[in-house]
Amino acid sequence: xxxxxxxxxLLSQDTAGQEYPLTRDSLPAANITYPTxxxxxxxxxxxxxxxxxxxxxxxxxxxxxxxxxxxxxCVKYLIFLSNFLFSLPALLxxxxxxxxxxxxxxxxxxxxxxxxxxxMLVLMLGGLxxxxxxxxxxxxxxxxxxxxxxxxxGAVLSCLALEALxxxxxxxxWDPLQDSLKRTLHLAIIHYWNDPDLHFLLDQVQLGLQCCxxxxxxxxxxxxxxxxxxxxxxxxxxxxxxxxxxxxxxAVVNTQCGLGALHLDPNAxxxxxxxxxxxxxxxxxxxxxxxxIGGCAVAVIMIQGTELLxxxxxxRALAVHKAQRT
Numbered sequence: 628x629x630x631x632x633x634x635x636x637l638l639s640q641d642t643a644g645q646e647y648p649l650t651r652d653s654l655p656a657a658n659i660t661y662p663t664x665x666x667x668x669x670x671x672x673x674x675x676x677x678x679x680x681x682x683x684x685x686x687x688x689x690x691x692x693x694x695x696x697x698x699x700x701c702v703k704y705l706i707f708l709s710n711f712l713f714s715l716p717a718l719l720x721x722x723x724x725x726x727x728x729x730x731x732x733x734x735x736x737x738x739x740x741x742x743x744x745x746x747m748l749v750l751m752l753g754g755l756x757x758x759x760x761x762x763x764x765x766x767x768x769x770x771x772x773x774x775x776x777x778x779x780x781g782a783v784l785s786c787l788a789l790e791a792l793x794x795x796x797x798x799x800x801w802d803p804l805q806d807s808l809k810r811t812l813h814l815a816i817i818h819y820w821n822d823p824d825l826h827f828l829l830d831q832v833q834l835g836l837q838c839c840x841x842x843x844x845x846x847x848x849x850x851x852x853x854x855x856x857x858x859x860x861x862x863x864x865x866x867x868x869x870x871x872x873x874x875x876x877x878a879v880v881n882t883q884c885g886l887g888a889l890h891l892d893p894n895a896x897x898x899x900x901x902x903x904x905x906x907x908x909x910x911x912x913x914x915x916x917x918x919x920i921g922g923c924a925v926a927v928i929m930i931q932g933t934e935l936l937x938x939x940x941x942x943r944a945l946a947v948h949k950a951q952r953t
């Protein structure tokens with residue numbers, strides 16, 4: 628009887644001094660306190676009634692995701708909101724460019740021309756680039772996706788580098804750029820009827836700046852159709868965009884207002900069309916608005932720099948948050 632009592636499972640040690648591990652069905656021995664036993668049993672079994680342990684088991688051993696701090700959350704939603712607002716006009720420009728290209732394709736025109744002269748293609752590409760960058764920042768911030776945020780960070784940084792390079796080139800090559808712009812105006816006059824996009828852009832420039840030709844209204848003699856030696860009905864005439872009073876009676880557009888204007892002497896022609904060329908007017912406009920142009924450029928750079936800084940802060944916060952979870 629004594630031997631059976633000594634080998635009872637109620638004891639944690641046998642008579643030879645060997646220690647047996649406690650099982651789930653065993654009772655605590657007299658020399659083991661209840662908290663110590665509970666700690667050991669918890670380590671062996673795990674806390675089966677603890678929701679956190681169940682959540683950890685369900686997540687495959689990963690810690691549960693904790694919310695970002697208040698400051699990081701503010702940065703997150705600020706990036707989301709700003710890029711969402713930027714994506715709206717970009718998507719609108721993309722849709723307008725696609726619509727314009729579709730209309731031109733249906734009319735069978737514009738696809739054989741050089742790409743830089745197509746304003747719809749430029750509008751579509753610009754809208755596509757800005758919308759992709761903005762949506763990557765928007766979704767990356769909202770979903771806390773580090774990959775999308777890194778892409779957004781790299782795209783904004785590349786834009787800043789390209790803008791800095793373009794600004795340096797404009798300052799360094801200002802005189803050659805002016806000569807190139809003047810030659811572009813002359814080429815636009817020569818090919819006025821060959822390209823409908825060029826036709827539209829040159830008309831808008833002349834209407835907006837209230838000018839005619841590149842350096843004077845006589846530059847339209849370079850055009851094959853408006854030249855005075857042309858056999859067509861438009862010989863010695865000017866486009867309607869050169870006219871001072873384009874609308875007759877304030878409502879109807881008079882497309883024949885420049886007819887025969889190159890036949891007239893300067894005093895008589897000055898009553899009908901603008902005599903000053905677009906290049907001097909454009910130079911004067913640039914000199915008068917250089918401050919506004921520079922201010923807009925600085926504002927764009929500051930906005931992009933702020934977005935870059937916010938993206939870097941959010942990436943750092945996500946990295947710290949990930950390290951804390953692991």
